[in-house]
Amino acid sequence: MKDPTRQRKEKPRDRGLTMVIDKGLGLGAYRDVIQLAGSYIDFMKLGFGTAVLTPVSLLAEKLRLSREADIHLYPGGTFFEVAYQQQGVQPYLDTLQAIGFEWVEISDGTISLSEQERIDTIQTARNRGFRVITEIGKKESGSTTPIRQLIAGFYRDMEAGADYVIVEGRESGKNVGIFDANGQLDSDYLLQVGEEIDHRFLIWECPQHSQQVHLFRLLGPEANVGNIAVGDILSVESLRRGLRSDTFYAFLPSPLRGGSRT
8 A cells, every 4th residue: 555644645736745855866866766756756956056067958858857757846046046146147047948947946045135136036037937936044054034034934925926935954954944953843933834824835944854754743744845865755755654653653544553454
């Protein structure tokens, strides 16, 4: 039984999204990942600024493979921030469009954007035909976005045209966002945000296994998670479906908990 919970939706999904980070997979490895786990990947992010270091022909082929698997491939926000800092947003969007990208991430984890600059950039991308993912939070160690600021930023970005908003957690999941220096997740923060934001449109960067377990137990198996390592895709999907001990009793329907095995 692939899904003992009997609740996991197949693609295309509107919840329970998984965003995977590609830090430099070759084409053969990329094909292997899609063949093995493509059904469980909703977004694939080309981490950091790696897109500019990747041959264009290879990017185009990754895009083709991703479309066939119903995976949204897009460049990481740092690449956008470099373009913005050099006053090159329009050339940046031109380049992405020429290669064939349909999604773009807009963030200010390293640079600083005013509220109006952020809105204008989201709308510029939308007007060019892109779908937009934004990210809220700074990458600086120890940085946490106040809850009210996160909530206000989420609604500002969505109103400006964003499809999804990511909460910064970095690749490490330590000492940033909702994670302390040891990678422990702030449950109160998560639950307070959850009371005021529709989680269908919010993606929590959650790279570590213990964090994923904690988050799914708090928000349920249909929470959206990001910055998932390639080697952890099946692990995350197993957690969602009660196929790991960590979520076995939390997510399985009551008839499967204990009792008769017949």
